[in-house]
Amino acid sequence: MRRVSRIKAIMLVVLYVCTLQVQATEKDSIQQKKNLRFSILGGPGYTPDYGLVIGGSCLFTFSTNVADTTMKRSVLPVAFAYMTNGGGSMIVRPQLFFNEDRFRIFGQFSMNSTLDNYYGVGYETNSSTDRGEKTTQYRSVGFKMNPIFLFRYSDTNLFLGASIDAGKRSMEEPSEGVINDPHFIAQGGTTEGLSFTNVGIGANISYDTRDIPANAYSGMFVEVSATYYPKAIGSTMEYGVYKLDYRQFRELKMLGERRVLAWMLNGRFTSGDVPITEMSLVGSPFDLRGYYLGHYRDRNALMSVVEYRHMFNAGDETRFRRLLSKCGFVTWGGVGSVSDKFMDSKHLLPNYGAGLRIEVQPRMNFRLDVGRDPTNKQNLIYFNMTEAF
Known part of the structure; x- marks a missing residue:
């Protein structure tokens, strides 16, 4: 019955999106003349981490200088949800792009109060701990503000910048399994829970030749960042986080227009006294889709994904052809690992999947992905705006 309910929820969302696109197709010429464009999808849905939800996704795009026709359009995706299990x-x-793309603001802003799961730390513990109300469940409450300010260096594709990461994470209503976890106890956890304040300052260096960052057909993106969280400015624990993000895109012209091969390599490494809520994870809507977020956690994580993206080119002679040209699919394969050591790939986490794409704005897609976790033999489903990477 649960699987049937999920399939019904997926069908409802897909049908709703397609209906909206039939209407939007007739208005494309008008929308092209507007600076602010937005797409809104809402209603019942399903996420692998939180089950049935009522919520929506909004996508706002605009130019910060309408007189500059070469300016990249700024992208503001917003996702919100109410969980039927509470929270x-x-x-x-x-x-966001400013001043002829000489200044950028990227980042993430979030807040939540949701039932979540903590499987402990390390591959061995993560793989042997059963998910459940008495073993892994707790309520995650918190917020995060992480703006990244980037400045173009001279007339190159190199960007230098700084970031601020401020937030609070609380593990409330811990289950028996969480209360008895040695890492939870060592960091001050009690039957009432555990709470961390995280305030960090970071440095960022990136190289970016992507044609459109939110949905690149060509180009490369490489970013290296380091963020330090000292107690002196308010952090509960003192630690550092170091990230490597490499992505590359190549349009496969021999297969037709809008057929793209994309690949990425992502590493997150830590030092110091890292809170268990801030350790490196695999399994999100933006990397190894198919693993529950946080199922595998340790001090360091490394993952790689290769994805083929295919949009249909049916022409615009009829209404059906215009609608079909806004649709497409992707398929991907990837692998990841978590470890307390740097660059340790002793235990690999394979991943593959496929997804549906519907263009809600020029070069901006709604995506529905179904990811496979062969390690735990499960399939998870994701709804999001814009591409995974």
């Missing part, structure tokens, strides 16, 4: 969440991931 809710909201997340914003802006990509």
